Amino acid sequence: MVGLGAIARKMFGSSNDRRLKGYRARVAAINALEPELKALSDDQLRARTAAFREQIANGAKLDDLLVPAFATVREAALRAIGQRHFDVQLIGGMVLHEGNIAEMKTGEGKTLVATLATYLNALPGNGVHIVTVNDYLARRDAETMARIYGFLGLSTGVIVHGLDDEERRAAYGCDITYGTNNEYGFDYLRDNMKYEPGSMVQRGHAYAIVDEVDSILIDEARTPLIISGPLDDRSDFYNTVDAFIPRLVREDYELDEKQRTVSFTEAGNEKLEQALSEAGLLKGDSLYDIENVSVVHHLQQALRAHKLFQRDKDYIVRNDEVVIIDEFTGRMMPGRRYSEGLHQALEAKERVTIQPENQTLASITFQNYFRMYGKLAGMTGTAATEANEFLDIYKLEVVEIPTNVPVKRIDDDDEVYRSVAEKNAAVIELIRDCKTRGQPVLVGTTSIEKSEQLAELLVKAGFKMRDLSQPFDGRPTRPDEQVFQVLNARYHEQEAYIIAQAGVPGAVTIATNMAGRGTDIQLGGNADMRIRRELAELEDGPEKDAQAAEIRVDIARLKEMALAAGGLYVIGTERHESRRIDNQLRGRSGRQGDPGHSKFFLSLQDDLMRIFGSERMDGMLQRLGLKEGEAIVHPWINRALEKAQQKVEARNFDIRKNILKYDDVMNDQRKVVFEQRIELMSTADVSETVAEMRHEVIDELVGRHIPERAYPEQWNAAGLHDDVLMFLNQDLPIEDWAKEEGIADQEVRERLKKAADEAAARKVGQYGPVVMRQIEKAVLLQTLDHLWREHLATLDHLRSAIHLRGYAQRDPLNEYKSEAFTLFEALLGHLRQQVTGQLARIELVQAQPDAFQSEALPEMEAHHADPFTGLDELAEEAGEVKIAYAAPVETVRDASDSSTWGRVGRNEPCPCGSGKKYKHCHGQFA
Incomplete structure (x- = not known):
């Protein structure tokens, strides 16, 4: 029975079809400008960038410039790199400009599509960030596309691991910046650990295009970025x-x-x-x-x-x-x-x-980092299955872009066997059949272990594995060779070359997951990579050109052979828990209208089948008389598997959504702290802030020891005296004040504030206003950072235990919000007390300007930490964070005189001689 939805789609088209129709008019307008732009010289074409920027300065909207800007980029791309945008790529660019996700199949040129929206959104001069999944792709894409941007007068930078702050600042200062999601996130965190505005590297978050958006915003969304220091x-x-x-x-x-x-x-x-x-x-x-x-x-x-x-x-x-x-x-x-x-x-x-182990110094999730951008867009080959999550979390709509040439790939129903051994035997038989016919094969596995098990079975079946521990010579596999190669984590350094030659007739490539590889499998092989590899030692000249031409002829010959054999055959040896991963593997075949084939082989012993009820299916297959080596093939099996995958996807979505609810609480506090830091860094004189803190501490002390409307004989004058000595370093006759007739708490407040202000003024007179302003700012920032780190650790502990409140019929999330708010208020109170206490005690034995020069913190690391799997990513060092310490350079500590202690480490023994750590003694007040 056909549903009403299917009938409506047949009559009116899907919502995606209707949306695509809306772009056609602008595509036609861009095409209409092509003859006019072709007639322009290079300088005239380049001059259009300045003209567009002038229009923006005069109030023009980017939407008004879309048609002429896209037409300009298309012509520039043709002249700079010899590639002309297809009409469907123009549509993809429009989707990216709108701040949505363009789903485009493998081989449809997403990297080129991004240039359209990137150029248009770079015109206002606020910077555009292009986000890739690894350094190799960031470098490759930046190098290639910079030729287009440079042709049009725009600058391009690239952020990769290993750059220093100056290089990063220069890259972020460009009109367009390429980099990985990790680099952008860590730079943001590092910037919020700096102590001078001029040392920050990022300049804002205006617009970002995320490549492989599903991998970054879905798969890695549970994984916070963390900067930590060793314990x-x-x-x-x-x-x-x-x-x-x-x-x-x-x-x-x-x-x-x-x-x-x-x-x-x-x-x-x-x-x-x-x-x-x-x-x-x-x-x-x-x-x-x-x-x-x-x-x-x-x-x-x-x-x-x-x-x-x-x-x-x-x-x-x-x-x-x-x-x-x-x-x-x-x-x-x-x-x-x-x-x-x-x-x-x-x-x-x-x-x-x-x-x-490590201690967390700063952290943020990708979800909250990328939601900071004023406009966010993404592109991938597989996003439709997660469209609800993209819309719910990021307010991004997924638009499926049609292929430039219709897909000819044949997708067979899955074959299900009872055991892994039967499944593997069927896979090897199909590989042998493809090898005999000269058809290239890509075999997808779900883990290194399984890829190597399959490799062993192939060796036993008479195949020979190419030794990838040796340097790869780039030579394509001959159709008559019984050779296969394994692409997994052990050999990923050579992955670009392996993938590039995986389309050669008769090539057999076993791959562990094909997501985000960044290199297309071209039938016959990749001519450019072969030329670079095989002719690397030849100098440019006629000999090199002649040999390059021979390689291109050979590639064309091999492509015809691969086409005649049916194109790339993709074999899946197991279903992944996410449909997207399966679709990514399938999508490697049928590139740019090439023929192709795909089939998944499953067994009831596979993880997904075993976990989701294969016992009942096994019993049913036995009753049906399924013999060893036979498979069951039916569309119902595919639908059942898809429902199992949807259940896993829905569960993972709930997990990510729940994590985000908790992280949003921390994120709100993070924004307040980071904004406060930037404001403090940017302010040359923080004396007013310090004075306000001092007065608030005095108000808190008086409120704690002098109850409202209480008689002086009811005051805790001795307790107030001790606290004033501890926090303000002032030995005042408070008990005598309490005996004065007619005195009230307000009078006590005024006297305390006057005494504290006079003491602060004496320090300014003693050391000079320049030195004191430096000290005040350093103490403020240093104390805020220290308390924030402790606050992060406390929130982590709270979060790990808060679910227990559910047993008391209380909502853990609401409990977490309430407790986190209380902890944050306590953080602000401690900040006031510690800053006031430290500044009241500071005495410089040798006060010289160089005493406040920046010193490097201990070496820190940056990593990913998944709260459910525990995954951390220490892919790089966090780099040096400079700090101006408010410590005396040379001090002699007197146990009875806290003013001689200077800056004491929180884990040092307390200088008073109690035997306790400073943080558990006088340090809890200072």
Whole structure:
């Protein structure tokens, strides 16, 4: 039965079709300008940029300039790089300009599409950010497209790992800046740790185009960006905890693969309590006493490391390191680390060197970072399945752009086998058949482990694996060679060359996930890459040109052979939990109207099938008499699998949405703190702010010790005296004041403020206003940063435990909001107290201008931390953050005189001689 929706779409077209029709008029107008622009000289075409900018200065809107600007870019691209935008690419550019997502199939030229909206939105001069998934693509795209922008008089910069601040500032100062999502996010966080406005590198967030938008804004959205600093080494502790886990049996823990969780059972708890008690690690009688919180946390992480994380699937061990494998791309992520002690637990499990943990200094999610942009757009080959999430979270609509040439790829229904062995046998048989016919094959697997298992089976079947540990010579596979190659995290350095030759007749390429590879599979191979590779040592000249021409002829010959064999055959060996990942693999075939084929092979033992009810299906297939080696093929199977995938996608969406609700609370506070920092940095004289804080502290002290409408004999004059001495460093006769007839609390306030202001004025007179202004600003920023870091840690702990409030029938999110607000108010109160206390105590033994020159903080790291999987990304060093310390350069500390202590580290012993740490003694007030 045909639904009413299907009938309506047939009669009126889908909403996407109707939207596409709305762009046709502007496409026609752009085409109409082409003859006029072709007649212009290069200088005349370039001059149009200045003319557009003048129109904008005179009040013209960007929408008014879309048609002439797009026509200008199209002509410039043809002259600069020899590529002319197709009509469908013009539509894609319009979608990007509107601040939406253009879904375009693989090979449709998304990189070229971006130039249209980028040029138009760069005209106002506020900067356009192009976001890519890795440094290679950022460099490649910037290098290629800069020729178009440069032709039109615009500057292009690129942000990659390893640049210093000057280079980054120059790149951000360009009209157009290319870079990775990580680099943009970390630069934002680093900027908000700087101590001078001139040292910041970014200049705002006007407009961004995100390439592979689904990968960045969906797959990585659960992963906060974090800048951290190292804590103390605790490797012995991790090894000790790790030793307890192998003693456990299956009854000691509960494992849920579907939710990817594992926890101790009651029996497991009792066994661990006894073992810990015998080892002298248990404080008190119970494992869950408050003193054992840290031990319990690390036991849980060790259990996860042993039972949830598999070697060669989730991580590999190389060079005495545990290296994470990205679950979405299958690539190794050197430098990335799991958070909250999980990576240390894995290192203990694998008996490699244990690296120290880190303390969070600043963090932000991609969701909240990219929502800062005034206008955001994206492009990808697969976004429609996540359209609801893009609209709900980012207010981005997905528009499906038709292909320039109709897709000819044939997508077969899945073949489902009972066992993995039967499935693999069918896959190998199909590979052999394609190899015999000279048809290139791309085989997609879901993990390194499975790609290597398949490689072993192929070797047993008579194939030979190309040795990728040796430098890749770029030579394409001959159709008659029984050779295959594996593209996974172990060899991703060579991935561009492997992918470029994966379309050669008879080539067999096994790949772990094809998302965001950035290189198209061209039938016959990639001529440009072969020329660069094979003729790298030849100098430009007739000989090189002749050999390049020979290579192009060879590529054309090989392409005809591949076309005759049916184009690229994509074989999926398993369904991913996300339909997008499957679509990305399929989309590698049928590029630019080429023929192609795709088929997925499944077994009831696959993770997705096993987790989502394959037992019932197995019983049904046995009753139907399915024999070994036979497969069931039916559209109903595809629909059932799609529903299972939709369930997983919906669950992941709920997870990301829930994370965002909690992160929004922190984000609101982050905005306040970061805006306050920028305001303080930009202000030369913060003495008024410091005076206001001092007066507010006095009001708080008086309010605490002198109740409203209380008689002087009811005052806590002694307590007020002690607090005034502690916070204001003033020994005042407050108890005598309380005995004065007719005195009121307001009079006490005025006297305290006068005494504190006079003391501050004496310091200005003693050290000079320039030095004191430097000290005040440094103390303010330094104290704010310190308290913010502690606040982040407190919020993390609160968030991890707040779900327990649900047992008391209270909404955890509302509880978190309320508690977070209370904590933030406390942060502001502590800021006032600590700044006032430090400035009241500061005494310079040697006050020289160079005493306040910037010093580097300890080395810091930048990483990703997923609150559900614990994934951290330490892909780079955070770089040096300069700080002006308000510390005496040379001091002699007198235990009885706090004014001689200067700046004391919070973990140092308190100079008073109590034996406590400073933060637990006088430091809690200073």
